[in-house]
Amino acid sequence: MSAESAGIDTTRAHPARVYDVFLGGRGNYPVDRAAAAAALAANPRGHLDVRHNRDFMRRAVTKPAAEYGIRQFLDLGTGLPTGENVHQIAQRPVPEARVVYVDHDPVVLRELVAGLPAGSRVVLTHLTDEPHPEPTRAVQRTYTERGFTFVFRSRAEVERLFGDTPGLVLDAPGVVPVHRWNPGPAPAPPAIAPDAFAALDDIEKIRCRGIDDVTDEDINVYGATGTKV
Structure with a gap:
């Protein structure tokens, strides 16, 4: 089935497909790669956020x-299938784990947590312009020019998403930049010969680079988890 017959507009960049570009996926089109290239030009290390x-x-x-013995996962705001997906991650230690994927879900967090049994975990990430406003807003401009909508939240605002939700307790270490949450070595990038790497364009080279050289200056995404009590 072609993109056109599936009702996909390949003339306008889409946030999920741009995200897929930075992850080295194949579910994107030239317009999405152009948007990713513009963002990369505005912030050459911005791909580390993704x-x-x-x-x-x-x-x-x-x-x-x-x-914790969690066996059921609900992924809200799924985006495009790309590597690795929640079911692949969860089923590595727990083959019987089950995952439901939902996108464009209109339900607010208060309503969502109310339906979870005690002991459930809520995992959240959110864009922020709080630590490094200049490069973040430079990337934002390249996306808003293409019709994307961005909502940034401060650390305090993300903390309130947990604090204002009855029955949800914020886990340690709290709301932190994503690379600071229980940090550990990232999976190694795919091996590639130097001459093959040199032939790639700037976007394609991203998937062949490691991310362990990250610094606090690179990250503009907060992450946190909470427990339903």
Whole structure:
């Protein structure tokens, strides 16, 4: 089935497909790669936000599956299937784990947590312009020019998402930049010969680079988990 027959507008960039570009996925189109290239030009290390947001998800899913006995996962705001997905991460330590994916979900967090049994974990990441406003807003401008909507929240505002939700307790270490949440080595990038790497464009080179050289100056995404009591 072609993109056109599936009702996909390939003339306008889409946030999920741009995210897929930075993760080295294949579910994107030239217009999405152009948007990613513009963002990369505005902030050459901005791809680390995307990559570390994804690596936070890997750690945040692995921990409740492997340590807390969580067997059912609900992924809200799924985006495009890309590597690795929640079911692949959860089923590595727990093969019987089950995952439901939901996107464009209109339910607010208060309503969502009310339906969870005690002992459930809530995992959240959120964009912020609080630590480094200049590079973050430079990237924002490249996206808003293409019709994307951005909502930034401060650390205090993200903390209120947990504090204002009855029955939800914020876990340690609280709301932190995603690379600071239970940090550990990221998976190694795919091996590639130097001459093959040199032939790639700037966007393609991203998926072949490691992310362990990250600094606090690179990350503009907060991550946190909470427990339903």
